[in-house]
Amino acid sequence: MSVVTCQNVSKQFGSNSVLKDLNVTIQENSITGLIGRNGAGKTTLLQMLAGMLAPTSGNIRVFEENPIDNLKVSANTIFVDDDLVFSPEMKLYEILSSAEMFYDNWDSEFANRLIRYFGFQTGVFHDNLSKGKASTFNAILGLAARTPLTIFDEPTTGMDYSVRQDFYRALLKDYMNHPRTIIISSHLLNELESILEDIMIIKDGTCIVHEPMEDFKTYAIALSGDYEKIEKVVNESRIIHRRFISSNHAYVVVKELSGSEQDCLKQLGVTQTSVEPAELSMYLTNETKGGIDDVFKQS
Numbered sequence: 313m314s315v316v317t318c319q320n321v322s323k324q325f326g327s328n329s330v331l332k333d334l335n336v337t338i339q340e341n342s343i344t345g346l347i348g349r350n351g352a353g354k355t356t357l358l359q360m361l362a363g364m365l366a367p368t369s370g371n372i373r374v375f376e377e378n379p380i381d382n383l384k385v386s387a388n389t390i391f392v393d394d395d396l397v398f399s400p401e402m403k404l405y406e407i408l409s410s411a412e413m414f415y416d417n418w419d420s421e422f423a424n425r426l427i428r429y430f431g432f433q434t435g436v437f438h439d440n441l442s443k444g445k446a447s448t449f450n451a452i453l454g455l456a457a458r459t460p461l462t463i464f465d466e467p468t469t470g471m472d473y474s475v476r477q478d479f480y481r482a483l484l485k486d487y488m489n490h491p492r493t494i495i496i497s498s499h500l501l502n503e504l505e506s507i508l509e510d511i512m513i514i515k516d517g518t519c520i521v522h523e524p525m526e527d528f529k530t531y532a533i534a535l536s537g538d539y540e541k542i543e544k545v546v547n548e549s550r551i552i553h554r555r556f557i558s559s560n561h562a563y564v565v566v567k568e569l570s571g572s573e574q575d576c577l578k579q580l581g582v583t584q585t586s587v588e589p590a591e592l593s594m595y596l597t598n599e600t601k602g603g604i605d606d607v608f609k610q611s
């Protein structure tokens with residue numbers, strides 16, 4: 313069953329067209345990584361799914377309903393970011409009690425174990441937490457709420473390396489015991505990669521990749537060798553990334569190669585290797601095929 317459906321969804325802020333004609337479906341009980349560069353529209357999309365923003369046009373369905381002002385959607389969805397706003401008078405234990413009252417699947421025992429593990433004193437105000445501690449506390453809310461739709465918008469901002477690793481591990485372990493639909497956004501795939509079932513990449517307002525992580529691992533292939541020879545087999549439109557190692561030796565990442573193209577490149581002495589998903593997601597979201605190197609090119 314699909315939990316989220318977006319049909320021809322567009323979002324405009326004034327003249328800024330952030331999302332354009334987006335069509336995506338997210339199935340029940342899956343972990344999807346939403347990847348995109350700064351300003352790609354990740355938060356905008358996630359806020360629309362949580363019913364916090366309306367699309368300019370198109371149709372969004374969450375649990376088969378319009379998420380705006382929808383009690384069913386808000387009771388079954390949690391939206392976690394590093395920016396959750398609580399009343400300044402609320403102490404952590406009060407926030408935990410409110411969450412327990414609001415979310416049907418809330419697990420107090422689990423929340424308390426996480427609170428102890430991460431060393432929180434629950435008598436403090438949320439407002440007084442450091443940035444990393446606030447992100448960690450918010451992430452605990454997201455985990456313990458166990459809502460059928462759990463949205464984490466760049467949840468690890470400010471967390472130190474070991475807390476980030478702990479969070480991803482806790483998320484995966486809890487998901488295995490209590491499957492639900494989880495969407496987690498990030499600029500970077502490397503830390504997230506191992507917990508994802510599906511990957512969605514947005515660029516220039518559209519979804520350029522949405523597929524199982526397993527398929528994404530073979531989405532592209534890297535070629536290394538004489539650029540003139542590579543060009544003979546692969547045309548420009550299929551090149552995702554290109555970097556010159558020397559004047560005629562290049563490292564080129566291309567999407568899909570047929571068996572005959574692979575044979576031909578082999579005969580021409582061009583080396584073929586796999587591309588790590590994190591590296592590939594970076595190339596796919598770069599503005600230009602050469603990345604930052606293009607800035608240093610003489611015109």
Ligand SMILES: Nc1ncnc2c1ncn2[C@@H]1O[C@H](COP(=O)(O)OP(=O)(O)OP(=O)(O)O)[C@@H](O)[C@H]1O
Nearest residue numbers: 325328330348349350351352353354355356357499
């Ligand atoms: N309320 C708003 N009013 C006007 N423009 C907005 C608003 N919210 C977002 N935008 C614009 O929409 C674009 C997408 O922003 P969004 O926050 O969705 O991107 P993002 O992918 O989450 O970025 P980041 O990774 O930097 O957080 C940006 O150009 C941003 O300036």
